[in-house]
Structure formats: C-alpha cells, structure tokens
Amino acid sequence: MKHSAVTPLKLIISGPVGAGKTTFVSTLSEDPVVNSDEQTTEEIGKTHTTVALDFGRFVLQGRPLHLFGTPGQSRFDFMWEILSEGALGLLLLVAGDRPADFPQALSILRFITSRNPMPFIIAVTRQDSKGAWGPEKIAGYFAVPTTRVIGIDARNAQSSLGAVTCLLSLIEGSTSGNSRNPFHSTSHSTSNSNVKEST
Ligand SMILES: Nc1nc2c(ncn2[C@@H]2O[C@H](COP(=O)(O)OP(=O)(O)OP(=O)(O)O)[C@@H](O)[C@H]2O)c(=O)[nH]1
Numbered sequence: 001m002k003h004s005a006v007t008p009l010k011l012i013i014s015g016p017v018g019a020g021k022t023t024f025v026s027t028l029s030e031d032p033v034v035n036s037d038e039q040t041t042e043e044i045g046k047t048h049t050t051v052a053l054d055f056g057r058f059v060l061q062g063r064p065l066h067l068f069g070t071p072g073q074s075r076f077d078f079m080w081e082i083l084s085e086g087a088l089g090l091l092l093l094v095a096g097d098r099p100a101d102f103p104q105a106l107s108i109l110r111f112i113t114s115r116n117p118m119p120f121i122i123a124v125t126r127q128d129s130k131g132a133w134g135p136e137k138i139a140g141y142f143a144v145p146t147t148r149v150i151g152i153d154a155r156n157a158q159s160s161l162g163a164v165t166c167l168l169s170l171i172e173g174s175t176s177g178n179s180r181n182p183f184h185s186t187s188h189s190t191s192n193s194n195v196k197e198s199t
C-alpha cells in the first residue's frame with residue numbers, strides 16, 4: 001500500500017460472533033491483516049474467534065481507510081469501547097440467517113453509539129443462505145431507515161466495498177458544512193453525528 005500524507009479515516013467493524021467481521025476486513029485489506037483469532041474455547045459454531053481486533057487498510061479514491069474489526073463475544077466488550085474511540089463510523093455486521101443473534105447485535109450497536117456517537121450502517125451478511133432476513137426486514141427489527149441497511153457477502157470485495165461506500169456517504173452527509181469534516185481537512189476528530197438514538 002502506498003503511504004499517504006492524508007490522515008486515514010478510521011472505521012469500526014462490529015457485530016455478533018460469526019457475522020463475518022474478520023472475513024470482511026481480510027477481504028478489503030490491501031496488506032496482510034493484523035488478526036487476533038484464537039481457537040475457540042466455547043461452542044460458538046466455528047473453530048476460531050477474534051479475541052482482540054482485526055486491522056486492515058486500503059485506499060479508496062486516494063483516501064486511506066483503516067478498518068478495525070472487533071471481537072463478537074461480549075466478554076471482550078472492553079475492546080468494543082477501545083476500538084471505537086476516534087472512529088468516524090461504524091459498520092454493524094449481522095448474519096441475516098441468525099435471528100437469535102439480533103438482540104446481541106442491537107446491544108453492540110447501543111453499546112458503541114452510546115459511548116461514541118457516530119454514523120452507522122448495518123450490513124447484513126449471508127444473504128445467500130436460505131431463509132436469511134433481507135435488509136428491509138432487518139431495518140424494521142432495528143427500527144432504522146432502510147437506507148441504513150445493506151445486504152452483503154463479506155467474502156466478496158465488491159459487495160463489501162459497497163457497505164464501506166454507503167457508510168462514507170453517510171459520514172460525509174453528517175459532517176458537511178462542519179469545519180471538522182474529515183473529507184475536507186486532515187484533522188482526525190470523532191464525528192459528532194446527528195444520528196439519533198433510534199435503536
Ligand atoms: N455463506 C456465506 N458465508 C459468509 C458470508 N459472509 C461471511 N461468511 C462466512 O462466515 C464466516 C464468518 O466468520 P468470521 O469472519 O470469523 O466471523 P467474525 O464476525 O469475525 O466472528 P468472531 O471473531 O468470532 O466474532 C466465515 O466462514 C465466512 O466465510 C456470506 O455472505 N455468505
């Protein structure tokens with residue numbers, strides 16, 4: 001990756017266990033991902049889980065982006081707080097075929113945005129899975145506008161990029177006219193978005 005003088009934009013990728021956070025960061029990162037997956041000690045339906053963070057980066061239209069993936073397990077919730085500090089936006093990943101995990105997704109969303117208010121997009125993975133909830137239904141569950149929800153496949157770069165683009169548009173909209181707009185300056189302040197506590 002070319003290093004740029006422009007301050008990177010920090011985005012946080014969160015969501016329940018198995019939603020696809022590590023996959024998402026790996027799919028988009030231009031460099032090998034810094035990853036903290038360990039063998040699971042509990043039955044969570046897969047062999048490895050993130051215990052600290054995923055870190056990946058890439059450049060989009062000359063703008064360096066830093067992606068920080070969180071653990072999904074709530075016993076690591078202190079990492080949700082640490083990683084979300086200074087982030088300009090949140091992508092909440094939710095597996096569309098795991099409705100049992102939606103309450104956990106909602107509590108992660110509340111946990112992060114109540115401590116560090118920031119624009120967020122909900123990206124619904126596993127749309128290829130039979131019976132998966134689509135974006136509209138998920139928007140209803142989370143009580144957010146349908147424009148805040150996008151269906152993705154975290155294994156696919158174009159699809160994952162679509163979620164990042166969607167979040168960047170939301171961040172840009174929420175900061176336009178703001179002198180601290182990260183898109184028009186090199187400052188790296190936390191965005192005080194006008195996102196209302198709709199969750
Ligand atoms: N079929 C399908 N599989 C997906 C999709 N997105 C991600 N996956 C798979 O789902 C699994 C997600 O695993 P991880 O990326 O480790 O999930 P995670 O959110 O990082 O989980 P924790 O770190 O344990 O919280 C991987 O096996 C992915 O290949 C999708 O859209 N469709």
Ligand SMILES: [Mg+2]
Pocket residue numbers: 021022023049050054069070071072
């Ligand atoms: Mg992970």
